[in-house]
Amino acid sequence: MKEQKFGTIGWIDLSIPNAEEVKDFYAEVVGWKPEPVSMGDYNDYSMLADGEAKAGVCHKTGINSDIPSQWMIYINVEDLEKSLETVKAKGGKLLTEIKDMGAYGRTCYIQDPGGATCALFEPAS
Structure with missing residues (x-):
């Protein structure tokens, strides 16, 4: 795991009811490539640019509700x-x-x- 500096922004994500649709929206609008992250019964998504995770698009359910x-x-x-x-x-x-x-x-x-x-x-x- 990459070292995190205190006081810095370490991550950004979006938790919404329609993550499947919205991940595709950002893939088309900004060119991010969605990569599934298994949450057991469903997938959330890391959004990649140049092969590196830049953000997350998550379902607003369970721990994220x-x-x-x-x-x-x-x-x-x-x-x-x-x-x-x-x-x-x-x-x-x-x-x-x-x-x-x-x-x-x-x-x-x-x-x-x-x-x-x-x-x-x-x-x-």
Whole structure:
């Protein structure tokens, strides 16, 4: 796994009800090549450019059912709990519980005081 620098955007993805249709939309519009990522009963998609994953298009189901349907950036943080306490102290909101992403790390979706949303991501060590 590639080393993640704290404070940087580590990933972007989109979780929506119609991922099958939308992955094809982005394939046609921007030239990304969808690569299936098995989620057991269905596939989400890594969207590749020049053979490298640039973004994800995911089904809004299961663990993703409570994620806002918009392009989401994942900002790498060193200590997720500490960052989430600061979110609340500074007037932001937690939109989800902490989600375990297995070998990748943990994430939580937040809203800042201005109403914008993003995900904070603590990479696995």
